[in-house]
Amino acid sequence: MVSAGDNRTRRDRDAPPRRADAERSIAAILAAAFDVLGTNPAASMTDVARAAGVGRVTLYAHFSSRAELLKALVHQVLQETRHILDTSLADNRPADQVLAGIVQTSWRQLDRHRRLRQAVLAELGSDWVADQHDQVFARLTELLTRGQDEGVFRTDLPTSWMITTVYGLLHAAADEVDTGRVSSADVPQLVIRSLLPSLAG
Structure with missing residues (x-):
């Protein structure tokens, strides 16, 4: 027994x-x-x-449900994004150069998931997506504040608006690639050349 x-x-x-x-x-x-x-x-x-x-x-x-699956995919992408940002924040170069590197790596990630982004926005909505980015935004805020202290980023704009500018340009670039008006390969330099002068101190 x-x-x-x-x-x-x-x-x-x-x-x-x-x-x-x-x-x-x-x-x-x-x-x-x-x-x-x-x-x-x-x-x-x-x-x-x-x-x-x-x-x-x-x-x-x-x-x-499909929504739960999409949420899991988003969380995995955001985990990768946080790792990218943590690695970048350990870089001792001037903050504007670090940000340029983040744009390049972030675009590669966003470009891989452009169509997934469409599904997520359609099913979960932009508000839900934005709510998941708190830790990402905190890391970017740390970098932007560092750049302001270094004198490479302007101080007359809230860091929240500067982050909106970063993401706004990247997401606009994704939309432009979807329509075929811009080549994916050209996006990083287009964004960097548009973004850094607008944030320069």
Whole structure:
């Protein structure tokens, strides 16, 4: 006869593989969702499940709706963005040069996810998206304040408006690329040449 204590031990031994399987499924779903929604913003959950090689039941067990899946994708992108900014903030070059580097790396990230951005804005709305950026904005505020102290950024504008200018230009560039009026490869220098003079101290 197996005791209750033995049953608990077996369940504990079984738990890590189950967690590992779940983590693999989630990773596969997110990777597939980036690809599928990055190609077709209107793609369905069935499309994502098929691309991930999982069943709909498994997909919905991890993400109860398309909106929840989109939120998870946004959070992953923002985690990458925070890592980019943390690395940039450790750079001791003048803040305007650091900002130019951030524009280049941020554009590469935004360009990869331009169509996903369309799906997120359509389903979750711009207010929700903006609310998720608090930590990103805090890091940019730190850099802009540093640049003001260094004398490379102007001090007659609120840092919140300066951040709006940065994101406004990047998102406008994404829209221009979508329409075919601007080449993706040209965007970083176009934004840098437009942005830095407007912020220069």
